[in-house]
Amino acid sequence: MLEISLLGHWLDSPSSRWPYLALLLTFILTGLVLLGRRTGWVRTAFLAVMVVMTVTGLAGTFYHLFFNFEGEVDWAFQATTEALEGTRPVLAPLAFTHIGLTGLLCLYRAK
Secondary structure, three states, rough: OOHHHHHHHOOOOHHHHHHHHHHHHHHHHHHHHHHHOOOOHHHHHHHHHHHHHHHHHHHHHHHHHHHHHHOOOOOOOHHHHHHHOOOOOOHHHHHHHHHHHHHHHHHHOOO
8 A cells, every 4th residue: 555655556536546445444354353353243344345355456457457558459469468568567456356365265264
């Protein structure tokens, strides 16, 4: 969250603020889970936030990928690999997906 803030990597739209909210909730709920609070509402909230993190990451990945196509979406191998290496890194929002899926797996294992 600090990195995104320092880089100024957001737009002036409400949808651009979702990653901040998701990361803040993830930080708080992960702390509660790690401190041993595994009551019903904490587990449910943690599950919901991990799903939001996963969806946020996938949406950000597609947004970055389509932005890197620069207006013309071409799914040919060469064009797609160039779009993956474009000005907006596709792997950065995939980190959100990774956090969400890892949290879901940890919750599954903790039961």
